[in-house]
Amino acid sequence: MLRVRDDDASAFAELVARYEGRLVRLMRTMGPRADLAEDLAQETFMRVFRARKTYQPGAKFSTWLFTIAGNVARNSARSIGRRHEVNEVDAPRSQDADSGAQLLASTALDVSGMMPGRIAEGSERATIVRAAVEALSERQRMAMMLSRFENMSYVEIAETMDLTTKAVKSLLSRARVNLKESLQAYIETGVLSMPSDRSDDDDSDAEDS
Structure with a gap:
């Protein structure tokens, strides 16, 4: 992540490859719809990239990453709830x-x-x-x-x-x-x-x- 902070594109690609599967799995359970899991994982990575300049090493990177993922999942649930577009029972699994x-x-x-x-x-x-x-x-x-x-x-x-x-x-x-x-x-x-x-x-x- 320190390399990502210094605009190392290959380092960001490495982070995505390493954590994408884990994020998608998390979003299938935490997100408002299972079929949105991959999109929510990508949104999480985009937030990580946008926040790269303010990143400071402290807690484990995965802790920081999953904190962002939780926020993304909650925001998505609120957005979908406002639009009344989802019936959870009928969502694809x-x-x-x-x-x-x-x-x-x-x-x-x-x-x-x-x-x-x-x-x-x-x-x-x-x-x-x-x-x-x-x-x-x-x-x-x-x-x-x-x-x-x-x-x-x-x-x-x-x-x-x-x-x-x-x-x-x-x-x-x-x-x-x-x-x-x-x-x-x-x-x-x-x-x-x-x-x-x-x-x-x-x-x-x-x-x-």
Whole structure:
């Protein structure tokens, strides 16, 4: 990134090649529509390039990058919400997006002792698990993505999301509980029960605690 700051075009190309796949995967879960993931990843890189002259080495580059990505995802969601152009249920989904959601849910279920193999198989399973993950609040999903896909520590996630480490621990714990409750209800009744504790207002309580 220091080379990018000095207008080294090859260094910027190297950054894009190194992080593009990870950004697209993040945006498929964090963005308002899975089919916008690649566009949102490109917007993130453009913001990185525009901000290159003010870049100062401090935290890990990936922490800085994912902070920008989170802002891009939130701005996109607000913009689409204002235009009322999106129906989330009808938005196109890719196999990679399904896999990402299932991996998050499977991780949560492993922790709680519930094996994902007990859930319906095939496309039904993918739909149920994806719906459970998407029912989480935005910050719960992002915290889980950064923890499970990017292997970030509590401190790094806190820096990326501008939270305290205590709030991050609370977000991750509540995300796992919410996933467990949603999927346990489906296993027992065949009906997916969305958690009531899923709003960003609830998450802000953790930040203040």
